[in-house]
Amino acid sequence: MARTELYDEIGTGYSLGRRTDPRWMTAIAAALGEARSVIDVGAGTGSYEPDGRTVLAVEPSGEMIRQRPRHAGPAVRAVAEALPVRDHAADAVLAVLTVHHWTDWRRGLAELRRVAPRQVVLAYDTRRHTEFWFVREYVPEIADLELGRPSAPDIADELAADRIVPLPLPWDFTDGVFPAYWRRPAAYLDPRVRRGCSALAQTDPAAVDRGLRALRDDLDSGRWHERHRDLLGLDEWDAGFRLIVAGA
Template sequence: MADPYRSFGRGYSAVRQPDPRIARQVHAALGPAATVLNVGAGAGSYEPDGRGVLAVEPSATMLRQRPPGSAPAVCAVAEHLPCVDDRFDAALAVLTVHHWRDPAAGLAELRRVSRRQVVFTWDVEVMARYWLVREYLPEIAERERGLANLDAVVRGLSGPDRRVVVQPVPVPWDCTDGFLAAYWRRPHSYLDDDVRAGMSGVAALPSDVVRPAVRRLAEDLGSGAWQRRHRDLLDRDSLDVGYRLVIGTAIS
């Protein structure tokens, strides 16, 4: 299988450092789980300390970026997890389901191997209203409406004997994890090629779409037009830009 991160995953770990405030919410969602399977684990962001963690990641590019001392990792895909039924207390999937070849099959596998599932994803319709997407790169929302996001995850974790809870994940203004909307109050960051390379939603678009948008943003920042349009953001400490935690558990 082709490695989707071969073209834009290099240097990923440098700009995608887990944010401690988001990490606290993710780890709280895992509940008392002593064993955790991290699926689509990438470079290891948000893997909890003090629990038995096994990482699953199909990309060699990402596996090479896991730091020394991180949890053991196996090269496998979400749709075929190399684990027996109910092997883990919880399964974790952080901003990864949209990369899976068959999200429904992958989510079914999370349910098969764990008693609790925690999936960090996003609501594409909320994200479509984010200023970067709405004003500069609407192509992001157009593309991502065809990918698995919040609705697909909720369906995949639902069932008559299951409870599914959706939690908003507010993004702090100084978020250290450089995902798409991390820089909602730091617009100059989007002018940096290395920063954009860590955002699959941007990196997957053609350069003839991205470069004119970045040029318009630079012009708006230089003229003060962006600041005038978004002065309401400048005093905010956090913002709901559509990120969600979906927590699925069996009803006993």
């Protein structure tokens, strides 16, 4: 399923669960540096578009564009592999948790380099995601999906990154990315939470249902808490998210 079709299908209510976390926003704003104009590629609902700068959003899904706040900057429907702007159109280009959805991720990254001298990409190490307890213990089928996606080290190499900044997940993270509830396992039983996780939407529903039944049983019996006692004492966990910064 193409990204446009995927988010037109699962994107209803997306902005309710996928909200800006100020800790990630601070890191992204710092990575953009002095850039006054920014192209946000795969912008979604605009969760991480910086204030005080001129922003053009590029997003293929009409459903996602519909949920953008009224005060957000202009958005155009297009894909990363064919950005509808001239060379060096902005000071920086931003791509947040989108590269793994692109049909041709290398061509998309070449487009990022074409349209701006600085590229800021938030991606994740796919192997770290396969080690997440939800995948390892409940829905291992997700691992096949993740390992077929471009990983943060691959993206960094392709862009010849100048910096790679780890972005750990605080236990109370407010943006419902797939591993966000690593210390709040009952959240995955909520369909509203699952709706914002593309990894779950792209995995066999029977496998997801089987895993959720097992998770519910382990929560009811206390097995999950016994097995993951070490996580309960952590304030943050490294799920593999990386902020990749390349260019001027």
